[in-house]
Amino acid sequence: MIADETELRAWMMAGMAGDATAYRRLLDALSRHLRAFYSRRLGPALRSDAEDLVQETLIAMHARRGTYDSAQPLTAWVYAIARYKLIDFLRRKRLRQTLPLEEAGAIFAADESESAGARHDVEKLLATLPARSRAVLRSVKLDGLSVAETAAQTGMSESAVKVSVHRAMKNLAAKADGAGDEN
Amino acid sequence: MKTDELVVRLSADTAPAPLSRPVPTLLMGLGAGMLVSLVIMAVWLGIRPDLADAIHTASYWMKFFYTALLAAAAFWLTERLSRPGARADRPELGLLALLAAIAVAAAFHLGVAPPGERMHLVVGSSADVCPVRILILSLPVFVCLFWALRNLAPTRLIAAGFAAGLLAGATGAWVYAFHCDESATPFVAVFYTLGIAAVGALGGAAGRFLLRW
Numbered sequence: 001m002i003a004d005e006t007e008l009r010a011w012m013m014a015g016m017a018g019d020a021t022a023y024r025r026l027l028d029a030l031s032r033h034l035r036a037f038y039s040r041r042l043g044p045a046l047r048s049d050a051e052d053l054v055q056e057t058l059i060a061m062h063a064r065r066g067t068y069d070s071a072q073p074l075t076a077w078v079y080a081i082a083r084y085k086l087i088d089f090l091r092r093k094r095l096r097q098t099l100p101l102e103e104a105g106a107i108f109a110a111d112e113s114e115s116a117g118a119r120h121d122v123e124k125l126l127a128t129l130p131a132r133s134r135a136v137l138r139s140v141k142l143d144g145l146s147v148a149e150t151a152a153q154t155g156m157s158e159s160a161v162k163v164s165v166h167r168a169m170k171n172l173a174a175k176a177d178g179a180g181d182e183n
Numbered sequence: 184m185k186t187d188e189l190v191v192r193l194s195a196d197t198a199p200a201p202l203s204r205p206v207p208t209l210l211m212g213l214g215a216g217m218l219v220s221l222v223i224m225a226v227w228l229g230i231r232p233d234l235a236d237a238i239h240t241a242s243y244w245m246k247f248f249y250t251a252l253l254a255a256a257a258f259w260l261t262e263r264l265s266r267p268g269a270r271a272d273r274p275e276l277g278l279l280a281l282l283a284a285i286a287v288a289a290a291f292h293l294g295v296a297p298p299g300e301r302m303h304l305v306v307g308s309s310a311d312v313c314p315v316r317i318l319i320l321s322l323p324v325f326v327c328l329f330w331a332l333r334n335l336a337p338t339r340l341i342a343a344g345f346a347a348g349l350l351a352g353a354t355g356a357w358v359y360a361f362h363c364d365e366s367a368t369p370f371v372a373v374f375y376t377l378g379i380a381a382v383g384a385l386g387g388a389a390g391r392f393l394l395r396w
Contacts (some may be wrong), residue, residue, distance in 0.1 A: 016200055024194035033185050057191050060396065062193045066203040067266045067336040076268035084267070084338035088395060 009074040022083070027058060031073065032079060037082055049089065057085045125172050133168040140165050205335050206373050209258065212331030213354065216324030220358045224320055228362040242366035245288070246351055249371060250360060253281050253379065254353035261328070264343040265335035269348065271342070278349070282376070285362035307370040316362075317378030318385075322357025325382060327369045337394050344390015345383050352382030 008026060015023025031054055038050035061081055068077050122142075126134050132154075139150040140161070147165075151158045223229075237243040260274035293301050307313075328347040337343035356375045365371065 015194070015197070018199070020194050020197045020391060023197065024190060027190040027194055031190060035186075050238045055186055058186070058189060058193060062196070064203065064267075064336040064396070066200040067205075069266060069269070072268055077266075078268075080267035081336070081339040084340075140217075 005073055008078075009070075012068065012074050013070060016068075027062075030061070031058060033078070034082055037079075038086065041086060053085055053089055057082050060085065098172050125175055128175060129168055129171065133164050133171075136161055136164045137168040137172075141169075186368045191323055200230055203266070203335060206333045208236060208334055209262055209265065209328065209361070212327035212329075213258070213324060213350065216327035216351065217354055217358065219323035220320045220355060221361075223323065224358050224362055228316065228359075230361050233364065233366045234351075234361070237364070240366065242368070243360075245356070245368060246360040246363070246365075246371050246375070249281070249285055250353050250357035250375065250379075253278070254350055254357060256281055257346055257350035257353050261332070261343065261346040264339055264346050265337050265372050267338045285368070285372045285376070289369040292368040301369075304367040305369045305373055307365040307367060309365060309376075310374050313359075313363065313365070313370075313374040314378035314381060315355045317375065318381055319355075320358050321351040321378075321382045324354045325351035325386065329386075329389070332394055333396070336396065337390070340390045340394045341387045342390075344394055345387035347390070348383040348386020349379060351380035351386065355379075355382065 008029060011022040011026035011029070015026055034054045034057055035050065038053045039047065042050050042053075061078065064081075068074065126138065129137065136150060136156070138156060139145045139153065140147060145153070147158050147161050150156075151161045154161070156164070231237065256274055256277040258276065260271055263269045263271040263274055293304060296304055325348065328351055329344075331346055332343060356379050359375075359378075
């Protein structure tokens, strides 16, 4: 059951006046509201973060309950705090996004600034291929998978993969020459 | 901890809420900062020697009221943004109306002036130092207001920081006007506003980090 503004506000006013039962009803109802609010916005992957946020918001509201002005709608007050905690969480998460140390080598091993231009050209050429041979070529030549692995992934036979790669390379070589002539 | 347990624990704490009163809190920060700013102005720059004559001119009161009204609107906005869920659209309109008013007044002043004097009306003789001095004089107010805001509950941190910055900037400009002997409306419209806006921008940038709770 989701309580409405009038009821929530009455519980809040009673709670502020020292009525623990009313205050507990309020926090119970708000935690249900907040859980729905955060789950809807964070999605199933962050379900446990949603619960943390519910608790964090309840604590924040309790600590700053003195900032509630009884002339204002209670739901507006709650929503503003919930929205702030959500934005704060998303900002913190973005700042915290880092890689585990084991993967640091992959970042620092190669200076990619030089190859970035070349990579851009390759992507442009790849885009001109049909989807199927593009996928095969990317898998074998760019991602470094073996012919057998690629065959298993795409469901093609190994010889079909080899033929496809060969044709795609020829196709690309012709196009790269053509592009070179234009410049 | 389960959320249910948290609810039980929080509801057991029925002590009267620490009452939050945005207006007195902000006024205290504003007053303390303004006093420091006034002292810095008097010692560092000095009050303009012709103040006794200047108070008989309209241009003196134009500067005085432009900065004071801007500060009042910014105070109103800051107060709204210092508590969750309060609407801020009317103070925002007030700020915009003041900016529009000074722009119209400046345009009129420029329009009636001979073309040769217009440039001087805008840049005056202290355009290069005016915004920086306003920024420096607003810093004590800025610090005190942020301290005050940290005791309140802003939920839109960048907006609240920007509003507090505008308030600090307008107060700094009001203080600076006791030293500044420029009298042209276009000068005030451009360079006072520039200094105030710079402090506002500073507040917005700082708010995101300093006002978290």
